[in-house]
Structure formats: C-alpha cells, structure tokens
Amino acid sequence: MSNKVAIIAANGGLFDAYKVFNIATAAAASDKEVQIFFTFEGLNLIHKQGMHALEMPAGKEHFAEGFAKANVPAIPQLLEMAQDLGVQFIACQMTMDVMGLTKEDFVDGISVGGAVTFLEYAKDAAPTLTF
Amino acid sequence: MIKSDVQLDAKGLACPMPIVKTKKAMGNLTEGQVLEIQATDKGSVADLAAWSKTVGHQYIGTNEENGVFYHYIRKCNPEVSEAVEKSFEQTISNEGAIKEEGIILDVREAAEYAFGHIPGAKSIPMGELSERMNELDKAQTIYVICRTGTRSDLAAQQLAKAGFTNVYNVLPGMSGYEGELQKEVE
Numbered sequence: 008m009s010n011k012v013a014i015i016a017a018n019g020g021l022f023d024a025y026k027v028f029n030i031a032t033a034a035a036a037s038d039k040e041v042q043i044f045f046t047f048e049g050l051n052l053i054h055k056q057g058m059h060a061l062e063m064p065a066g067k068e069h070f071a072e073g074f075a076k077a078n079v080p081a082i083p084q085l086l087e088m089a090q091d092l093g094v095q096f097i098a099c100q101m102t103m104d105v106m107g108l109t110k111e112d113f114v115d116g117i118s119v120g121g122a123v124t125f126l127e128y129a130k131d132a133a134p135t136l137t138f
Numbered sequence: 139m140i141k142s143d144v145q146l147d148a149k150g151l152a153c154p155m156p157i158v159k160t161k162k163a164m165g166n167l168t169e170g171q172v173l174e175i176q177a178t179d180k181g182s183v184a185d186l187a188a189w190s191k192t193v194g195h196q197y198i199g200t201n202e203e204n205g206v207f208y209h210y211i212r213k214c215n216p217e218v219s220e221a222v223e224k225s226f227e228q229t230i231s232n233e234g235a236i237k238e239e240g241i242i243l244d245v246r247e248a249a250e251y252a253f254g255h256i257p258g259a260k261s262i263p264m265g266e267l268s269e270r271m272n273e274l275d276k277a278q279t280i281y282v283i284c285r286t287g288t289r290s291d292l293a294a295q296q297l298a299k300a301g302f303t304n305v306y307n308v309l310p311g312m313s314g315y316e317g318e319l320q321k322e323v324e
Contacts, residue, residue: 033154033185036161037192079152088158 013129014043015137019051021061021082026138027052028085035092042132044125046099049138050106053096053113058082090116097124140201140323141248142174142210143167149178149206156182157189160211164195167213170264170289172198172249175209182207196285199253201323210249224291226298230281230306232315240279240304245293246312250285254319255312264289271300279304287311 012034016027027043035041051057061082063070080088090096096117103109103119110119129135146163148156156177167173175186183200186209190197198210235242242259244251251261262270264284274280280302282290287309294307 029154033157036154036157037189077152078150080155092158092161 009131009133010038011040011042011128011132013125013132013135014041015125015135016043016045016049016052017047018138019048019057019061021063022067023049023138024052024058024061024082025079025085028082028089030136030138031094032085032089032092035089035094041089041093042095042097042125042128044097044099044120046102050098050102050108050113052082053086053098053117054108055112055114058086058114086114090114140174140208140210140252141172143171145174145176147176148182149176151177151179153179153181153185155179157185160186160189161193164193164211164213169213169215170247172210172212172247174249175207175211177207177209178205180207182209186211196250198247198249199323210253212247212250224287224307224309226291226294226305226307228294228306229309232283232308232310232317235281235283235306235308236317238279238281240281241274242281242283242308243274243293244283244312245289246284250312252322254321256283256315257318257320259283259320264293267293267296271297274302276302279306281306281308283308283311285312 014027014031031041031043045053051061097120098113098117100119100121144163144167146159148159156179160175163173187197190211195214196212198212201208236256242256244255244259244261245264245267247263248261280297282294282305284290287307290307290311294305297305
C-alpha cells in the first residue's frame with residue numbers, strides 16, 4: 008500500500024483551500040507523506056497576502072457564519088499546521104512566470120517545481136487528488 | 139468514568155483538528171497506554187476509528203455523555219506487537235477457559251475491559267498485576283486472557299514465577315472471542 012498522497016490545488020477560493028488543507032493535514036496526521044502541487048489560482052492558497060483574503064463562491068457568503076459557529080480553524084492556521092506535520096508545498100513555476108510571482112511572494116518553506124516534479128512524486132502515490 | 143493514562147481535550151474543535159491533536163498527543167504516550175480523547179465533533183466518531191486502523195493503534199471504543207464523545211485508543215507498535223513469541227507453555231482455547239472450572243483473569247487495560255469482557259472475568263491490568271496479586275487465590279485455576287495472547291503470556295509467566303501453579307494462557311484471546319460480552323458502558 009502506498010504511503011504517499013499527492014494533491015493538486017488548482018483553484019483559489021476559500022472552499023478550495025479548506026478541501027486541500029483539511030485532506031492534507033488529515034493525511035499527514037495519519038502518517039502519510041503528503042505533497043501539494045499549487046498551480047494557477049491554487050497559488051492563492053500559499054500566497055503571503057492572498058491566503059488571508061480568500062473569497063467564498065459568489066452567493067455563498069452567508070456560510071461565513073457557519074464557519075465561525077463550527078469553530079473551523081482559519082486557513083493560515085491550517086496551512087501552518089500542515090507544514091508542521093511535514094506536508095510539502097510545491098509552487099508551479101510556469102504559473103508563477105505567467106502571473107509574475109516569485110518564491111518570495113509565498114509562505115516560507117515551499118519549493119518551486121514543474122509538472123514533472125509533481126508527476127515523479129505522484130507516480131506511486133495513492134490517492135492522487137485534484138481540487 | 140473509564141480509566142485512561144492521558145486525557146486530551148478536543149472539545150469544540152472541528153475536523154481535522156481532533157485528528158491532528160490526537161496524533162500529537164499519541165506521540166507522548168508509551169506503548170500500551172490508553173489515550174482518552176474528548177470531542178464534540180460528530181465526525182470524530184468515524185474518523186478516530188479509521189485513523190487508529192490506518193496508523194496501527196487499537197481503537198477501543200467511544201462513549202457519549204451529554205453531547206461529548208469520549209474516545210479510547212491504546213497505543214500499539216504495529217511492527218512488534220503481533221510478532222512477539224509466546225513462551226508460556228500451558229495454554230487453553232477461549233472455549234476451554236470458559237467451560238472449565240476456575241477464574242478468567244483479564245489483563246487488558248481498564249478501558250478495554252469496560253468496552254467488553256467475558257461475563258464474570260476479573261480485571262487486573264497487566265501493569266498492576268504485581269501489586270494486586272494478593273487478590274488472587276493460588277488454589278484456583280487461573281485463565282489469563284488479553285486481546286491477542288501477548289500480554290497474557292507475560293502475565294502468566296509473572297504468576298508462575300510468584301508461585302501460582304494452575305495458570306493457563308488463553309489463546310487466541312479476546313480478538314477471537316465471539317460470545318456474550320459484558321460492558322460497563324452504554
């Protein structure tokens with residue numbers, strides 16, 4: 008059985024962030040090796056400023072109350088926890104070039120890589136998830 | 139109130155926090171100790187059982203009281219626990235131990251016992267055996283049981299060394315027991 012979980016984060020909203028980081032921290036807490044490949048809007052989730060201002064999907068803003076009531080941790084807190092548990096973050100080089108972003112725009116501890124970097128990691132991972 | 143070695147308060151926390159906290163707390167336990175996790179997240183009921191299975195710890199059970207879930211997990215080392223050789227020579231099957239005259243001594247942790255034991259079995263957790271041996275009668279036949287026969291093997295050796303002669307290790311143990319269970323929790 009594979010002990011690796013590979014995740015592609017390709018979307019940049021608040022809901023996307025929860026899907027990505029919840030699964031990632033849960034997997035890491037279950038002793039799995041976890042790598043997340045952030046590409047296109049997914050880069051928002053690890054952007055130093057962007058991750059503090061992730062938006063809810065249009066028309067779903069009323070869920071804010073539910074998040075508070077359920078005592079769901081904030082994204083920066085979840086992100087830190089994921090890193091704490093050893094989750095590896097890979098930012099997509101090509102998307103960064105397109106968007107004019109550099110490694111310094113992102114949280115500490117990430118690495119930058121291309122599609123092959125992720126594919127190499129994911130080739131024997133199970134499951135591979137896309138959000 | 140079920141006995142545990144370490145208690146973790148995860149009340150009010152949403153998924154995946156109870157799991158993350160449990161993982162961290164488990165790191166501070168020694169093998170064989172029992173962790174109690176107090177949580178209000180309803181998802182924790184299924185999640186902690188699944189987590190234990192994935193990571194290789196023993197999920198003992200969950201008890202709900204006034205909206206709080208009390209989960210019990212016993213720390214295991216999956217690489218060694220099942221592979222340990224049993225060396226105590228006198229053994230008996232589960233069925234044999236129940237049928238024959240004598241007492242069944244359950245040496246699992248108090249929480250494991252609380253979530254289901256053979257009716258009438260006496261509980262003395264392995265770690266308390268040396269100081270509680272005076273509760274046992276040397277004239278009686280003692281059938282020592284645990285989950286898989288490993289702890290009961292050690293307990294039987296300990297009893298034999300202390301002068302108990304009619305001692306049997308019950309195999310396979312509670313993991314293979316399908317009869318009636320007596321519980322101390324609802």
